[in-house]
Amino acid sequence: MQKKRILYLITRSEPGGAQSHVLELLKGFKDQYELVLATGEEGFLLDEAMNLGIRTYLIANLQRNLSPTRDYKAYKEIVSVLKESKPDLIHCHSSKAGILGRLAAHRLGIKTVFTAHGWSFAEGTPLSRKLIGLLPERLLACWTNCIITVSDTDRDLAIRYRIGRPERIVTIHNGITDQALPTVNKDNARPITLIMVARFAAPKYYAQLIDAAATIKANFRLRLVGNGPLLEQMKKRAEELNLSDIVEFLGSRDDVDALLADSDVFILVSDWEGFPISILEAMRAGLPVIACDVGGIHEAITDRTNGRLVPRGEIAGLKLAMQELINDKALRLEMGTQARQQFEQLFTTNIMLKKIEAIYRSLEVNALYARV
Incomplete structure:
Protein backbone atom coordinates (compact mmCIF):
# COMPACT_ATOMS: atom_id res chain seq x y z
CA MET A 1 0.00 0.00 0.00
CA THR A 177 11.60 12.95 23.28
CA ASP A 178 12.54 11.63 26.70
CA GLN A 179 16.19 10.80 27.11
CA ALA A 180 18.84 10.11 29.68
CA LEU A 181 20.51 13.36 30.66
CA PRO A 182 24.14 13.81 31.71
CA THR A 183 24.79 13.23 35.39
CA VAL A 184 26.39 16.24 37.02
CA ASN A 185 27.85 16.41 40.51
CA LYS A 186 26.58 19.76 41.79
CA ASP A 187 29.05 20.98 44.37
CA ASN A 188 27.29 22.76 47.21
CA ALA A 189 30.02 25.40 47.19
CA ARG A 190 29.37 26.50 43.61
CA PRO A 191 26.95 29.32 42.83
CA ILE A 192 23.30 28.40 42.28
CA THR A 193 22.89 28.32 38.51
CA LEU A 194 19.89 29.91 36.83
CA ILE A 195 19.52 29.47 33.08
CA MET A 196 17.36 30.88 30.29
CA VAL A 197 17.48 29.42 26.79
CA ALA A 198 15.82 31.61 24.18
CA ARG A 199 16.45 33.88 21.24
CA PHE A 200 17.43 37.48 22.05
CA ALA A 201 14.35 38.97 20.39
CA ALA A 202 10.69 39.63 21.09
CA PRO A 203 8.70 38.23 22.77
CA LYS A 204 11.51 37.28 25.15
CA TYR A 205 12.12 39.94 27.80
CA TYR A 206 15.77 39.54 28.77
CA ALA A 207 16.00 43.15 29.98
CA GLN A 208 13.56 42.43 32.80
CA LEU A 209 15.51 39.34 33.86
CA ILE A 210 18.83 41.22 33.92
CA ASP A 211 17.28 44.07 35.89
CA ALA A 212 15.85 41.62 38.43
CA ALA A 213 19.21 39.86 38.76
CA ALA A 214 20.86 43.19 39.58
CA THR A 215 18.73 43.52 42.73
CA ILE A 216 19.51 40.08 44.19
CA LYS A 217 22.25 39.65 46.77
CA ALA A 218 23.15 35.95 46.77
CA ASN A 219 25.72 33.45 45.51
CA PHE A 220 24.30 32.73 42.06
CA ARG A 221 25.09 32.91 38.37
CA LEU A 222 22.75 33.53 35.46
CA ARG A 223 23.47 31.78 32.18
CA LEU A 224 21.79 33.15 29.04
CA VAL A 225 21.83 30.85 26.03
CA GLY A 226 20.95 32.09 22.55
CA ASN A 227 21.64 34.63 19.84
CA GLY A 228 19.54 37.36 18.28
CA PRO A 229 19.31 41.06 17.48
CA LEU A 230 19.14 42.16 21.12
CA LEU A 231 22.19 40.22 22.30
CA GLU A 232 24.71 43.06 22.20
CA GLN A 233 22.25 45.45 23.84
CA MET A 234 21.72 42.99 26.70
CA LYS A 235 25.47 42.50 27.13
CA LYS A 236 25.83 46.25 27.50
CA ARG A 237 22.96 46.41 29.98
CA ALA A 238 24.52 43.70 32.15
CA GLU A 239 27.87 45.50 32.09
CA GLU A 240 26.26 48.81 33.07
CA LEU A 241 24.61 47.08 36.04
CA ASN A 242 27.95 45.56 37.15
CA LEU A 243 26.79 42.02 36.47
CA SER A 244 29.76 40.85 34.42
CA ASP A 245 30.75 38.35 37.15
CA ILE A 246 27.20 36.99 37.46
CA VAL A 247 25.64 36.96 33.98
CA GLU A 248 27.18 34.65 31.37
CA PHE A 249 26.25 35.08 27.72
CA LEU A 250 26.85 31.68 26.15
CA GLY A 251 25.53 32.29 22.63
CA SER A 252 23.90 29.56 20.58
CA ARG A 253 24.86 26.11 21.89
CA ASP A 254 24.40 22.53 20.78
CA ASP A 255 24.89 21.16 24.30
CA VAL A 256 21.77 22.65 25.92
CA ASP A 257 20.90 19.33 27.59
CA ALA A 258 24.27 19.34 29.38
CA LEU A 259 23.82 22.97 30.40
CA LEU A 260 20.37 22.21 31.82
CA ALA A 261 21.78 19.23 33.73
CA ASP A 262 24.35 21.56 35.28
CA SER A 263 21.69 24.10 36.29
CA ASP A 264 19.44 24.48 39.31
CA VAL A 265 16.57 26.66 38.03
CA PHE A 266 15.18 27.40 34.57
CA ILE A 267 13.75 30.84 33.76
CA LEU A 268 11.65 32.08 30.84
CA VAL A 269 10.67 35.75 30.82
CA SER A 270 8.34 36.67 27.95
CA ASP A 271 5.66 39.12 26.88
CA TRP A 272 3.68 36.37 25.14
CA GLU A 273 4.03 32.66 24.37
CA GLY A 274 2.20 29.72 22.90
CA PHE A 275 3.44 26.60 24.70
CA PRO A 276 7.25 26.86 24.81
CA ILE A 277 9.32 23.74 24.21
CA SER A 278 12.17 25.19 26.27
CA ILE A 279 10.03 24.76 29.39
CA LEU A 280 9.43 21.10 28.52
CA GLU A 281 13.18 20.60 28.11
CA ALA A 282 13.69 22.07 31.58
CA MET A 283 10.98 19.82 33.05
CA ARG A 284 12.58 16.80 31.38
CA ALA A 285 15.83 17.79 33.11
CA GLY A 286 14.05 17.90 36.46
CA LEU A 287 14.39 21.64 36.95
CA PRO A 288 11.95 23.95 38.70
CA VAL A 289 10.73 26.64 36.31
CA ILE A 290 10.21 30.36 36.84
CA ALA A 291 8.13 31.83 34.02
CA CYS A 292 5.81 34.68 33.19
CA ASP A 293 2.18 33.61 33.34
CA VAL A 294 1.45 34.15 29.64
CA GLY A 295 -0.09 31.98 26.93
CA GLY A 296 -0.33 28.31 27.81
CA ILE A 297 2.58 28.23 30.25
CA HIS A 298 0.25 27.66 33.20
CA GLU A 299 -0.86 24.40 31.52
CA ALA A 300 2.62 23.01 32.20
CA ILE A 301 3.71 24.98 35.27
CA THR A 302 1.57 25.08 38.39
CA ASP A 303 2.59 27.87 40.72
CA ARG A 304 4.33 26.58 43.87
CA THR A 305 4.12 22.97 42.67
CA ASN A 306 6.68 22.55 39.88
CA GLY A 307 7.77 26.16 39.62
CA ARG A 308 6.76 29.76 40.04
CA LEU A 309 4.51 31.84 37.80
CA VAL A 310 4.94 35.60 37.85
CA PRO A 311 2.82 38.30 36.18
CA ARG A 312 4.14 39.57 32.86
CA GLY A 313 6.28 42.69 33.29
CA GLU A 314 6.49 42.51 37.10
CA ILE A 315 10.13 42.75 38.11
CA ALA A 316 9.36 42.58 41.84
CA GLY A 317 7.55 39.24 41.47
CA LEU A 318 10.34 37.85 39.32
CA LYS A 319 12.94 38.91 41.87
CA LEU A 320 11.05 37.26 44.74
CA ALA A 321 10.66 33.99 42.83
CA MET A 322 14.35 33.96 41.95
CA GLN A 323 15.39 34.70 45.54
CA GLU A 324 13.09 32.00 46.90
CA LEU A 325 14.53 29.26 44.73
CA ILE A 326 18.13 30.45 45.05
CA ASN A 327 17.87 30.29 48.86
CA ASP A 328 15.87 27.07 49.31
CA LYS A 329 17.55 23.87 48.06
CA ALA A 330 14.81 21.57 49.38
CA LEU A 331 12.17 23.56 47.52
CA ARG A 332 14.21 23.44 44.31
CA LEU A 333 14.53 19.67 44.53
CA GLU A 334 10.84 19.16 45.38
CA MET A 335 9.64 21.35 42.50
CA GLY A 336 12.14 19.77 40.11
CA THR A 337 10.87 16.29 40.96
CA GLN A 338 7.29 17.41 40.33
CA ALA A 339 8.32 18.95 37.00
CA ARG A 340 9.96 15.72 35.87
CA GLN A 341 6.93 13.63 36.83
CA GLN A 342 4.53 15.92 34.97
CA PHE A 343 6.72 15.81 31.89
CA GLU A 344 6.65 12.01 31.86
CA GLN A 345 2.87 11.93 32.27
CA LEU A 346 1.86 14.60 29.75
CA PHE A 347 4.53 15.98 27.45
Missing part, protein backbone atom coordinates in the same frame (compact mmCIF):
# COMPACT_ATOMS: atom_id res chain seq x y z
CA GLN A 2 1.40 3.39 -1.01
CA LYS A 3 2.26 5.74 1.83
CA LYS A 4 0.38 9.02 2.13
CA ARG A 5 2.55 12.03 1.42
CA ILE A 6 2.66 14.94 3.88
CA LEU A 7 4.42 18.24 3.20
CA TYR A 8 5.49 20.33 6.20
CA LEU A 9 5.83 24.05 5.54
CA ILE A 10 7.51 26.46 7.97
CA THR A 11 9.01 29.92 7.51
CA ARG A 12 12.28 29.79 9.47
CA SER A 13 14.87 27.02 9.71
CA GLU A 14 16.86 28.41 12.65
CA PRO A 15 16.84 26.60 16.01
CA GLY A 16 13.60 27.41 17.83
CA GLY A 17 10.50 25.93 19.39
CA ALA A 18 8.43 25.54 16.22
CA GLN A 19 11.40 24.12 14.33
CA SER A 20 12.12 21.59 17.10
CA HIS A 21 8.46 20.60 17.00
CA VAL A 22 8.55 20.01 13.24
CA LEU A 23 11.73 17.98 13.65
CA GLU A 24 9.95 15.73 16.16
CA LEU A 25 7.21 15.19 13.57
CA LEU A 26 9.75 14.36 10.87
CA LYS A 27 11.48 11.83 13.11
CA GLY A 28 8.24 10.37 14.41
CA PHE A 29 6.37 9.95 11.12
CA LYS A 30 9.14 9.22 8.58
CA ASP A 31 8.42 5.48 8.63
CA GLN A 32 4.64 5.84 8.37
CA TYR A 33 4.34 8.57 5.75
CA GLU A 34 6.32 9.91 2.83
CA LEU A 35 7.47 13.26 4.18
CA VAL A 36 8.52 16.47 2.47
CA LEU A 37 9.81 19.66 4.13
CA ALA A 38 9.68 23.16 2.64
CA THR A 39 11.15 26.14 4.46
CA GLY A 40 12.19 29.70 3.73
CA GLU A 41 15.86 29.43 4.63
CA GLU A 42 18.78 27.10 5.04
CA GLY A 43 19.89 26.15 8.52
CA PHE A 44 19.19 23.84 11.43
CA LEU A 45 15.85 22.30 10.42
CA LEU A 46 16.65 21.90 6.74
CA ASP A 47 19.98 20.25 7.61
CA GLU A 48 18.33 17.86 10.08
CA ALA A 49 15.68 16.90 7.53
CA MET A 50 18.29 16.13 4.89
CA ASN A 51 20.21 14.02 7.42
CA LEU A 52 17.01 12.01 7.89
CA GLY A 53 16.79 11.45 4.14
CA ILE A 54 13.70 13.62 3.78
CA ARG A 55 13.01 15.46 0.54
CA THR A 56 13.41 19.20 1.04
CA TYR A 57 12.58 22.43 -0.79
CA LEU A 58 13.89 25.94 -0.19
CA ILE A 59 11.26 28.66 -0.71
CA ALA A 60 13.63 31.56 -1.40
CA ASN A 61 11.09 34.37 -0.91
CA LEU A 62 9.38 32.96 2.19
CA GLN A 63 10.35 35.32 5.01
CA ARG A 64 8.94 36.42 8.34
CA ASN A 65 8.70 40.16 7.59
CA LEU A 66 5.76 41.58 5.67
CA SER A 67 6.63 42.32 2.02
CA PRO A 68 3.81 42.17 -0.54
CA THR A 69 6.19 41.65 -3.45
CA ARG A 70 8.22 38.87 -1.85
CA ASP A 71 5.14 37.31 -0.26
CA TYR A 72 3.48 37.00 -3.66
CA LYS A 73 6.64 35.43 -5.08
CA ALA A 74 6.75 33.03 -2.12
CA TYR A 75 3.12 32.10 -2.75
CA LYS A 76 3.95 31.26 -6.37
CA GLU A 77 6.96 29.22 -5.23
CA ILE A 78 4.78 27.26 -2.81
CA VAL A 79 2.22 26.55 -5.52
CA SER A 80 5.05 25.27 -7.73
CA VAL A 81 6.42 23.04 -4.94
CA LEU A 82 2.96 21.61 -4.25
CA LYS A 83 2.42 20.86 -7.93
CA GLU A 84 5.78 19.08 -8.10
CA SER A 85 5.63 17.18 -4.80
CA LYS A 86 1.89 16.33 -4.99
CA PRO A 87 1.23 15.90 -1.24
CA ASP A 88 -1.99 14.40 0.09
CA LEU A 89 -1.83 16.85 2.99
CA ILE A 90 0.05 20.04 3.79
CA HIS A 91 0.77 20.77 7.46
CA CYS A 92 1.71 24.43 7.97
CA HIS A 93 3.62 25.90 10.90
CA SER A 94 4.23 29.59 11.79
CA SER A 95 2.13 32.56 10.73
CA LYS A 96 3.54 33.47 7.30
CA ALA A 97 3.88 29.87 6.13
CA GLY A 98 0.40 29.24 7.50
CA ILE A 99 -1.09 32.06 5.43
CA LEU A 100 0.69 31.44 2.14
CA GLY A 101 0.63 27.66 2.44
CA ARG A 102 -3.10 27.49 3.02
CA LEU A 103 -3.78 29.90 0.16
CA ALA A 104 -1.74 27.69 -2.19
CA ALA A 105 -3.31 24.48 -0.88
CA HIS A 106 -6.82 25.87 -1.34
CA ARG A 107 -6.03 26.81 -4.93
CA LEU A 108 -4.90 23.24 -5.63
CA GLY A 109 -7.54 21.45 -3.56
CA ILE A 110 -5.10 19.96 -1.03
CA LYS A 111 -6.20 19.23 2.53
CA THR A 112 -4.55 21.39 5.16
CA VAL A 113 -3.65 21.30 8.84
CA PHE A 114 -2.29 24.41 10.53
CA THR A 115 -0.47 24.39 13.86
CA ALA A 116 -0.57 27.77 15.58
CA HIS A 117 2.52 28.07 17.78
CA GLY A 118 0.97 31.11 19.43
CA TRP A 119 -1.39 33.67 17.87
CA SER A 120 -0.40 37.08 16.55
CA PHE A 121 -3.38 38.50 18.46
CA ALA A 122 -2.46 36.99 21.84
CA GLU A 123 -2.46 39.17 24.93
CA GLY A 124 0.81 41.09 25.12
CA THR A 125 1.44 41.28 21.38
CA PRO A 126 1.72 44.73 19.77
CA LEU A 127 -1.53 46.21 18.40
CA SER A 128 -0.09 46.41 14.87
CA ARG A 129 0.71 42.69 14.96
CA LYS A 130 -2.82 41.91 16.13
CA LEU A 131 -4.45 43.97 13.38
CA ILE A 132 -2.30 42.45 10.64
CA GLY A 133 -2.78 38.88 11.80
CA LEU A 134 -6.42 38.66 12.81
CA LEU A 135 -8.24 39.09 9.48
CA PRO A 136 -6.13 36.57 7.50
CA GLU A 137 -6.58 33.96 10.24
CA ARG A 138 -10.35 34.40 10.18
CA LEU A 139 -10.51 34.07 6.40
CA LEU A 140 -8.10 31.15 6.10
CA ALA A 141 -9.77 29.17 8.88
CA CYS A 142 -12.62 28.56 6.42
CA TRP A 143 -10.17 26.70 4.16
CA THR A 144 -8.40 24.76 6.90
CA ASN A 145 -9.42 21.18 7.64
CA CYS A 146 -8.02 21.30 11.17
CA ILE A 147 -6.32 23.94 13.31
CA ILE A 148 -4.05 22.61 16.05
CA THR A 149 -3.34 24.91 18.97
CA VAL A 150 -0.50 24.06 21.33
CA SER A 151 -2.44 25.08 24.43
CA ASP A 152 -6.04 25.30 25.62
CA THR A 153 -5.40 28.99 26.18
CA ASP A 154 -4.72 29.46 22.47
CA ARG A 155 -7.76 27.38 21.53
CA ASP A 156 -9.98 29.54 23.75
CA LEU A 157 -8.41 32.65 22.22
CA ALA A 158 -9.15 31.42 18.69
CA ILE A 159 -12.77 30.73 19.57
CA ARG A 160 -13.12 34.12 21.26
CA TYR A 161 -11.81 35.88 18.13
CA ARG A 162 -13.99 33.70 15.86
CA ILE A 163 -11.13 31.88 14.14
CA GLY A 164 -13.02 29.07 12.44
CA ARG A 165 -15.51 26.62 13.87
CA PRO A 166 -14.74 25.34 17.40
CA GLU A 167 -15.12 21.70 16.37
CA ARG A 168 -12.23 22.10 13.92
CA ILE A 169 -9.83 23.53 16.53
CA VAL A 170 -7.96 20.93 18.60
CA THR A 171 -5.43 21.38 21.40
CA ILE A 172 -2.36 19.17 21.24
CA HIS A 173 0.36 20.18 23.66
CA ASN A 174 3.92 20.09 22.41
CA GLY A 175 5.92 17.01 23.31
CA ILE A 176 9.62 16.18 23.25
CA THR A 348 6.48 13.20 25.74
CA THR A 349 6.77 12.91 21.97
CA ASN A 350 4.79 9.66 21.85
CA ILE A 351 1.75 11.28 23.45
CA MET A 352 1.88 14.18 20.98
CA LEU A 353 2.44 11.99 17.92
CA LYS A 354 -0.53 9.74 18.68
CA LYS A 355 -2.85 12.74 18.84
CA ILE A 356 -1.53 14.29 15.62
CA GLU A 357 -1.68 10.98 13.78
CA ALA A 358 -5.33 10.65 14.80
CA ILE A 359 -6.00 13.92 12.97
CA TYR A 360 -4.12 12.75 9.88
CA ARG A 361 -6.15 9.54 9.84
CA SER A 362 -9.41 11.41 10.29
CA LEU A 363 -8.58 13.36 7.14
CA GLU A 364 -7.80 10.18 5.24
CA VAL A 365 -11.27 8.79 5.90
CA ASN A 366 -13.01 12.12 5.23
CA ALA A 367 -14.21 12.45 8.80
CA LEU A 368 -15.28 15.61 10.61
CA TYR A 369 -12.09 17.59 10.07
CA ALA A 370 -12.16 16.90 6.33
CA ARG A 371 -15.39 18.83 5.80
CA VAL A 372 -14.47 22.35 4.69
